[in-house]
Amino acid sequence: MEEVPKIVVTPPGPNARRLLRRDEKVISPSYVRFYPLVVDRAEGSLIYDVDGNIYIDLNAGICVMNVGHGHPKVIEAAKKQMEKLVHYSNTDFYYEPSISLAEKLVKIAPGNSSKKVYYGNSGAEAIEASIKLARWYKRRQYIIAFIGAFHGRTYGAMSLTASKPVQRKYFGPLVPGVIHVPYPYVYRCPFGSKDDPEECSQRTLAFIEDWVLKRYVPPEEVAAIVFEPIQGEGGYVVPPDSFIPGLKKIADEHDILLIDDEVQAGMGRTGKWWAIEHFGVEPDIMASAKALGAGFPLGAMIAKEKIMVWEGGSHASTFGGNPVSCAAGLAAIEVIEKEGLLERAKNLGEKVMKRLNELKERSKIVGDVRGKGLMIGVELVKDKRTREPGIEEANEVMIRSWKAGVAIITAGRNVLRIAPPLNIPEEYLDRAIDIVESKIKEVESLFST
Ligand SMILES: Cc1ncc(COP(=O)(O)O)c(C=O)c1O
Known part of the structure; x- marks a missing residue:
């Protein structure tokens, strides 16, 4: 198994920045653009950016690459x-x-x-x-x-x-x-x-x-x-x-x-x-x-x-x-x-949900965990009692996870979405969730001080 994720230069690196400048001049500003990830190639559940960073893909190109990249x-x-x-x-x-x-x-x-x-x-x-x-x-x-x-x-x-x-x-x-x-x-x-x-x-x-x-x-x-x-x-x-x-x-x-x-x-x-x-x-x-x-x-x-x-x-x-x-x-x-990917999505999804539900019990900002198979949402809040949406919190977790090598995005305003390729190796999925969890903890302490 490859040692991933691998961040060799803090993204966006110099090659990415050059492309971002060119993009800004010619591409419509109406696009969503979650963060400046500039992709060079992708394989399976890994994304390689133009500066040599390797990310684990938790969004599957927005639920498109269900069988992984380049199957x-x-x-x-x-x-x-x-x-x-x-x-x-x-x-x-x-x-x-x-x-x-x-x-x-x-x-x-x-x-x-x-x-x-x-x-x-x-x-x-x-x-x-x-x-x-x-x-x-x-x-x-x-x-x-x-x-x-x-x-x-x-x-x-x-x-x-x-x-x-x-x-x-x-x-x-x-x-x-x-x-x-x-x-x-x-x-x-x-x-x-x-x-x-x-x-x-x-x-x-x-x-x-x-x-x-x-x-x-x-x-x-x-x-x-x-x-x-x-x-x-x-x-x-x-x-x-x-x-x-x-x-x-x-x-x-x-x-x-x-x-x-x-x-x-x-x-x-x-x-x-x-x-x-x-x-x-x-x-x-x-x-x-x-x-x-x-x-x-x-x-x-x-x-x-x-x-x-x-x-x-x-x-x-x-x-x-x-x-x-x-x-x-x-x-x-x-x-x-x-490849039995329906069964796999169900089983992996149940494991991830169990982990995230345990995190919810311990966390002050994880308000709700929901999903089926590998379509899982983690809703962040500022306060579990008032349920005020944790919009900045979700954004911060997303950006920090990306910088640590996990391509995860939000849904709605304050929900982290976990939607990797259905054939993601379990080890990669575990590592990616470890990182997201650690960023949730970081952000929790950041916003509670
Ligand atoms: C449920 C649903 N319907 C329709 C669409 C629109 O699809 P497209 O972007 O391919 O037009 C999307 C895109 O995210 C979607 O999530």
């Missing part, structure tokens, strides 16, 4: 495809890789109904397709979405997104017909039911039913409810067990479609192919992207066959279902199957 099977499949055919617009003609991947996707999709696949290039495009199909099929205008949600930044997806004001500021008017309702964020339940998941779940469901659908939004005009089975950018928020089944009940009662956004939580991250499988509900439409293309741009909407009946020309995209992306995506699915 030989993925690279081989992509190379082979690149030599044969790089592009020939799947929306206008036909080729085999998009068919093979779709055949696989409909097999691993949740539930027993027959399904079909629409391809785009990103998560936002998979969401655009989902809301367009829902409106087209139902001939209804309204879409219900959740506060705290992140579905992307194109106009349709942005209109559903509601996790940070900056994502919407000055961009209005947004797409009309979107109604936002609270999400059952148990640690900060909008209905005040302190730490009782069931009560938070029932109150949130009752709000949708009694205050939205009975007071001002005619249910017969609602096309779909769009949700993340675990909120990602909103802060790695896991809903109570009864919540998604409760949503399904409301949806069934009013003949509304359920759109499941698996862009971040899907493709094995939570220990199942799709996070919604933890809740036993089959969605009508599902959006996938990120890890779907194993690092190549790819998004997919997977919908019940009886719903995917829109006419030719109603929705398409030149690059959607690129053959190289599809070949890489199919190879990644086979890797997850052959």
